Amino acid sequence: MCRPSFRSLLCLVAWTIGLSSTAGAQPPKSAKARPKPQRYAWTGLVRGPLSPKQANTLETRLLETLAGYESFRLVDAGGHALDPRLLASDAARAARLRDEGVDAFLRFKHKAAINKLSQAVAVFEQRLTTLSDYEILKDALLARAEALYQSGEKGAAKASLQNWLALRPTKVPTTQTHPKGFVRLYKKAKAQLGAVGRIQVECEDPGCWVQLDGASLGEAPQLATKVRPGQHYLVAQWTHSVRPILVRVAPGREAKVIVRRDGPSEQARQALLGVVTHKQGLDEARALHGRVAGLARAERSLIAAVYETGGQRYLILAHHDSDGDLGAVIRAPLGAKMSDEATDRSIRQAGAALFVDRREGELDLNPTVGAKSVRGLAAVLYQGQGSTEAAQLTLTPSAPPPPAAPPPPDVAVTAPAPEQDNEDNILGAWWFWAAVGTAVVAGAVTAGVLASQGDPTTTRFEVQLP
């Protein structure tokens, strides 16, 4: 069956544009290009002999160190940002949409303004509720209310004002800043908001810190009182994961929220931790790492574990690619306390070996010598070797460090030089016109196929009820 898709048309356009851009302007040879940071999914720490408190201290220090590398950004198993830098780019996007919406409003393009401001609200609600600063959302909601009011949609304007009021804004519209009619609508929206309610938050898993509308409430359980009716943004956060929850509070009522870490991503994360705890093998680990990375939309997944042998505690840190294949696993000695300098130094050196030097395979870290290639470390992590596990870590002299490591991810790399023939006058080249001619023919063929079939591309659903 020959069926067109809009993707092919988009591809044609993109391809044609790409052709013209490659045939025309080239980036200057001196241009610097910073590779886009990859997303790494953090699975968690299997604490082994550590107490929960020690494990939490170690995991916090580990994540703080990992958040310092430019080449990747940490997300949790559900794909939520653990690295504030990921939030910064989304915040910039939301702020830009808000500014464009306000700009459109000032030019009396109310429909465009409503569209842009709604997009700003959506970006914030979907990606930024873990922020402590909600000014972008508040600004967008108020501006959207005004744009809706000016376009005659007073009901929607009042609803947007009530969403804004629920967040307890510090600014209020006055006749000095807004039209009289809008100020009247604001007063009406406020009067109809109703009595304050409460939100009772409990977490099924310990170590859960909660935040409401950007304000930290503390460790769960918590009762938030004097909560204005309407929509609120609750965020439950553990060391290794984040769960944003939308809560609606009815006037004078108490909303009870019991936060469960659940769903496919949490199940995959727990299963992977179980593989390490119960030593279920590398094949099982590989499959689950692939699943964790896939669900988190990450290029890699990371896992850590602590184990003890011969009276010495070690940290093992491993990363796998999105297919689940092991990239590297490193063992580093831990200090007596999880907060001491020896532990910090080991974490930093392990991070440098894995993410700056980009060492691969199985590595044993000696604080004075550096990382040496070994055998059997993945087996220690995923299969368990009992009391002989230390003996499994034999140095492999045939595997020296890579002689020429790829450029460190923390520095800008030079863009590849353009091909020489692109610098010539390509309009006189036969191949350029051949390429243009081919593109035109391809476009005509594709357009013809699209025009002859015409239907939008669809997906069919069949529902089978029990």
Add this chain to the structure above:
Amino acid sequence: MTSPTLVRTLASVLALSALACGPGTPTVQVSVKQGSGAPDVAGLARLQMIVQTCGAQTPAYDEALPVRGGATTPLELDILPGTEMYVHLQGWLDCAGVACTPPDMATVNDCVCPSEAGQPPQILRAEGCTDWFAADVDRLATVTLGDRLGLCPPPSTACTAP
């Protein structure tokens, strides 16, 4: 050099032709299972199905399904094959005689006032959803209707908009 450029051009044309002649409409078989604690599907007042694609402002489908056993009428939705989406099912029961809460203020376990006059108020009693998935080809999506509310839909951050 000229020849690699020409080769790339021709390869692109071939790829384009392949794209233009892609596969047909994929079918998503939604298999609804009865979870523990959930009311019997046949006893529901309304079984709402929501299909939401990644990045879209409004659902591609948000309608009540006929509540009877077996297959329902096939639906064909304007969803490009390969677009990430989820399927979310909500089972509602009538709650007439109980004070209801307006839809925009209702929380879980509230009896929700009808949005249209003449309809009874209803309360959400079961729900279930898939994770984000894409259907380039025919595939099966299983939704288990359970009595644990508030776990659906999957987080919007977990998908990649086209």
